[in-house]
Amino acid sequence: MEVLKIATAGSVDDGKSTLIGRLLYDTKSMTDDKLEAIERTSKQKGYDYLDFSLATDGLVAEREQGITIDVAHIYFSTPSKSYIIADTPGHVEYTRNMVTGASTSQASIILIDARKGVIEQTHRHFFINNLLRVKDVIVAINKMDLVDFSEETYNKIKADFSELMGKRDYQDQNITFIPVSALKGDNVVNRSEHTPWYQGQTLLEHLEELDQKDIYNTGTPRFPVQYVIRPKTEEFHDFRGFAGKVYGGELNVGDEVVVLPSMTRSKIKAIYFYDKQYQTAPRRSSVTITLEDEVNVSRGDMLVKAGDLPTVDKQLTATVSWMDSDNFTPGGKYVLQHGVNKVLAKVDAIEHKIHPDYSGIEENVTSLQMNDIAKVRLKLNKPIFYDRFKDHRTNGSFIIIDSRTNNTAGVGFIE
């Protein structure tokens, strides 16, 4: 079955949890015991509707404060697809969670309260989804029941949002507008009788019909080696298999490959998945590859097709989203993790901060705080083998680890 990961973004009270609850409820994915628990708690709290946020706000602190703090994962399925929703909080201070949720998602839902229209938070949500190059974005204009399902309101919001779209960097992003009422269930799973002027699909219909080519950015094949398999048994005495996941494109037996960083050339001899051999390793498959020649390959090396080399460099420019409570400073000691490869990194310069609400840039910045986004130049102690993020989502991104705390402190998108 296909698996589709979706991130949600919306401000406090835009009805994100209600929308997710509605999807679960109308696809009959919520089990009776969970539903009863929600009914019971909603009643205790004196609500006259079902508070679906109780199903997703898994932490005590979240339920106490009535807000979502951390990314939660929600699962549901239809006969044709399995869905994973990364429910990310919408507050300004939790930008890092939105970036995190969007990084593993192929589609994204941005919620707008029909009464409030496009607000500063919407700019932020769109900016991040565009920065992360999420291929399919759905703008769900929610609470349509509170504006009498007005076509005019819907069109106004659509026009405002389209203005925003003019500012985006990643133009190939698919954007779809849907008028919904999560609370009442209009156009979420079932078609609404209240929006005869809307001819488009419901939210679920749209998700169901998303084709893989609509949601994946493709590139050239990259095979970062995770682990070298040497069984040293009698039967597999000389077996040296390179285990890893294929990114970007597929690899085939017989392909001429180059091993980075040694630049040694060889050919793919065999592709294994468990105890069977295959002709092709499709993208996103975790396989084991053997080569024709005895080549020295270890973890962190990369196999690429000959004639299709990435950039090999010790310097890079990237847009960084900072996620740690300790500031990012030019004097800091950082480890850069690029795929499975780790190198030491020094901050060469912070070129400028980018306001994630499309209000421009800020120069002469000396450090970055949590939730800041900036263009930076980094120097590495060893070269890495990268592509530009716009060409390769996986091989064009890295994380920054603070070597004092070992925390994942930031993420970067290479230019």
Added chain:
Amino acid sequence: MSTLTEEIKKPETLNGVERPNANALEHEAIYIIREVAAQFEKPVLLFSGGKDSITLVRLAQKAFWPAKIPFPLMHIDTGHNFPETIEFRDRLVEELGVELIVRNVQDSIDEGKVVEETGKYASRNMLQTTTLLDAIEEFKFDACIGGARRDEEKARAKERIFSVRDDFGQWDEKNQRPELFDMLNGEIEIGQNVRVFPISNWTELDVWSYIQKENIEIPSIYFAHKRSTFLRDGLIWSAEDDVVFRADDEQVEERMVRFRTVGDMSCTAAVESHADTIDKVVAEIRDSRISERGARIDDKRSEAAMEKRKQQGYF
């Protein structure tokens, strides 16, 4: 030789479109397990004999074939296991030729480190945590692979794939490392360890479908069988096992039941079922209106039961 794409989902290469295969969850899990072997010095796979850890074992076999699984399995034995589970465990380990470490909750009780709960709802589920943390310290494990899934429970839905625990085994839920793209940060300090959850993104149905497709053997209590049982709080309890407390006025009756989880017997209730084959079990799960942990009394103690246990070092 066939193509891997063909093997997993036929139409994918026919139109020449690049697509992830149908088993994206399997490839993700194998990637995670390989990261553990590569990033840590002393990993261990926590094995309970339940379907989730059995699935993990198969995934680990696939990750390293033709080499053996490069880490041991460890079972924290509550002493309240279904006997069928233990028999199954020992057979599997022998087949795999991997090392099995067993540490007993009973020893922690005998050493006075924990006190056995008493009363109607007494269970050893909470006590496991101490035994687990002691074993991690004893063997200096730096990564423990477990079969927890995010769909099981809402505190687990907040869990990372690489979840860092401090010296005391505690989970700091408000200060978790972000996980971006496929990159897993396994950097830790001495004394810390990482709990790793390769099947985080699987649902109960995904696990069952995988067991069906892969034809994986599982303990017999997962299938419908006749059992002496009694009712309490609307749940069905085994009357065949001494560790399950039963009051004199709780009537024993024979029922066709199976277990959806195989935790500590004293807190794991059965469900009425006629699903005696894997195909019937998959069909039953698909139509089920009750969640898997609906029959786990340990979660019903409070809305935050799982979060509290996790903070203390529980899996």
